[in-house]
Amino acid sequence: MTPGRLAVHGHFYQPDRRDPFSGEVPTDPAASPARDWTSRVTDDCYAPNAARGTFRRIGWDLGPALATWLRAHRPEVHDAIVAQDDGTNAIAVAYHHAILPLAPMRDRRTEIRWGLRDFELRMGRRATGIWLPETAADLATLRICAEEGVRYTILAPWQAGTDGNLDTRRPYRVQVGDGLSLVVMFYDRALSTAVSFDPAATQNADDFVRSRVAPRLADPLPSGDAPVALIATDGELYGHHQRFRDLFLARLTTWYGAVSGGLHVDVGSLAAMLRASARPPLPVMTIQERTSWSCHHGVLRWFAECPDAADGRWKQPLRLALDRLAAGIDAVTDELLAPLGIDPWEARDGYVDVASGYATAEAYVARLLAGIDRDGPPGNGPVPAGERSGRTAAHRRAALLGDVLAAQASRLSMFQSDAWFWDDPARPETLQALRFAAHAARLVDRRAGSGLERRLVEDLSALRSPSIGLDGAALYRLALDQIGQPPPA
Numbered sequence: 001m002t003p004g005r006l007a008v009h010g011h012f013y014q015p016d017r018r019d020p021f022s023g024e025v026p027t028d029p030a031a032s033p034a035r036d037w038t039s040r041v042t043d044d045c046y047a048p049n050a051a052r053g054t055f056r057r058i059g060w061d062l063g064p065a066l067a068t069w070l071r072a073h074r075p076e077v078h079d080a081i082v083a084q085d086d087g088t089n090a091i092a093v094a095y096h097h098a099i100l101p102l103a104p105m106r107d108r109r110t111e112i113r114w115g116l117r118d119f120e121l122r123m124g125r126r127a128t129g130i131w132l133p134e135t136a137a138d139l140a141t142l143r144i145c146a147e148e149g150v151r152y153t154i155l156a157p158w159q160a161g162t163d164g165n166l167d168t169r170r171p172y173r174v175q176v177g178d179g180l181s182l183v184v185m186f187y188d189r190a191l192s193t194a195v196s197f198d199p200a201a202t203q204n205a206d207d208f209v210r211s212r213v214a215p216r217l218a219d220p221l222p223s224g225d226a227p228v229a230l231i232a233t234d235g236e237l238y239g240h241h242q243r244f245r246d247l248f249l250a251r252l253t254t255w256y257g258a259v260s261g262g263l264h265v266d267v268g269s270l271a272a273m274l275r276a277s278a279r280p281p282l283p284v285m286t287i288q289e290r291t292s293w294s295c296h297h298g299v300l301r302w303f304a305e306c307p308d309a310a311d312g313r314w315k316q317p318l319r320l321a322l323d324r325l326a327a328g329i330d331a332v333t334d335e336l337l338a339p340l341g342i343d344p345w346e347a348r349d350g351y352v353d354v355a356s357g358y359a360t361a362e363a364y365v366a367r368l369l370a371g372i373d374r375d376g377p378p379g380n381g382p383v384p385a386g387e388r389s390g391r392t393a394a395h396r397r398a399a400l401l402g403d404v405l406a407a408q409a410s411r412l413s414m415f416q417s418d419a420w421f422w423d424d425p426a427r428p429e430t431l432q433a434l435r436f437a438a439h440a441a442r443l444v445d446r447r448a449g450s451g452l453e454r455r456l457v458e459d460l461s462a463l464r465s466p467s468i469g470l471d472g473a474a475l476y477r478l479a480l481d482q483i484g485q486p487p488p489a
Helices: 037-051 064-073 075-083 105-123 139-147 189-197 205-217 245-252 270-277 315-340 344-350 361-369 393-413 428-448 452-460 472-481
Strands: 004-012 059-062 090-093 129-131 152-155 172-177 180-186 228-234 265-268
Touching: 004 205, 004 245, 004 270, 037 064, 037 075, 037 245, 059 064, 064 075, 064 105, 090 105, 105 129, 105 139, 105 344, 105 393, 139 172, 139 180, 152 270, 180 228, 180 270, 189 205, 189 228, 205 228, 205 245, 205 265, 228 270, 265 270, 315 344, 315 393, 315 428, 315 452, 315 472, 344 361, 344 393, 361 393, 393 428, 428 452, 428 472, 452 472
Parallel strands: 004 059, 004 228, 004 265, 059 090, 090 129, 129 152, 152 180
Antiparallel strands: 172 180
């Protein structure tokens, strides 16, 4: 009998918890006995799974902020994970974990390019697949992925279109326009839900295969190919969110025994199984636009009042405030960098080498400026009084460009999805987004005298925390006070 195939994919991600002004992750007593939550989850999940070699037997993506932190602070864990990429099982992830269907097109492309470049720097190869944050997708986002060379992604079954019969045991091709397409695997809802939310289901991996996986794989596909059951979950389930579930995963991914009825189950990564079993032409499937895996209300959770939150009235004002700030930063970026003869958006796309820790900002800026005539237009914009004396035009250009690109990096970081996911803007995730916003606004205001921070505070006053009653302007001051930064003028 043709063996069935079980693929497991883990989305390993932590939000960027750095203080953007100092670059350090503050100590968080709530993460005790660790110094901060990234350290805590590393001890609970990433380190034990890496030590057991589990990453070699599953498909996975590693969020760039998490990977960069691991490389700097826990290099032995980082290197052990990277070493378990077998050339197929690891895939990229859009860089800042922003909800891409809510982002401008230029930001979507940057996020995807940054994710692919980070993967290439880290893994030493080009990624063939990509994880979209929260699997939030629309055709425009999938098209950018295809244009950037991505071959496949993973979506939830309820993200599939309603114009075809969906069998999640096989891959599909989604047409994205102009002859471009992307392979999409819709994960198995019942199996993924059981692993994520049913502790009883994961007490015994052998029973899980016999009672839950085997029935899904018993019948061959009409094409004759072996069916694939894909389990896709947050990676932190395995040891952090659920204690001992890392042991379940280790056993699950070493299952090679015969199941009752003579069925055999092969276990591995999705990419390896796609390569082994996907016969062209694949059936075509459409998708439901602006949908995600963690909210059945489209992408409403990240910009408006979603029924998943008791009181989500703060979400739209926050989105609008940060969108307006981003637009202001972009306008000033164009204005400041135009005299330099540098394409600011191409320069931003390349800044990922700095953000991921594979190049210094000074070296990257020097490369960008290397082709500019040093006797040409100064292009330095307004220079603070303390920097005017004793600085050459070349130094001023370098400092300006460095500040603008650093501002753009923080401007992208302020849209990480965690800021909107929960029920209250007084949570640490939203306060962290406000810190990135402050860092970006202050860098640009210092260079251009643009007053963006003042307008941001005004816009934030339109939202209010349902739990503690503070408005967004007060939350902004609280976020800055917690990292020792002065309040807005």
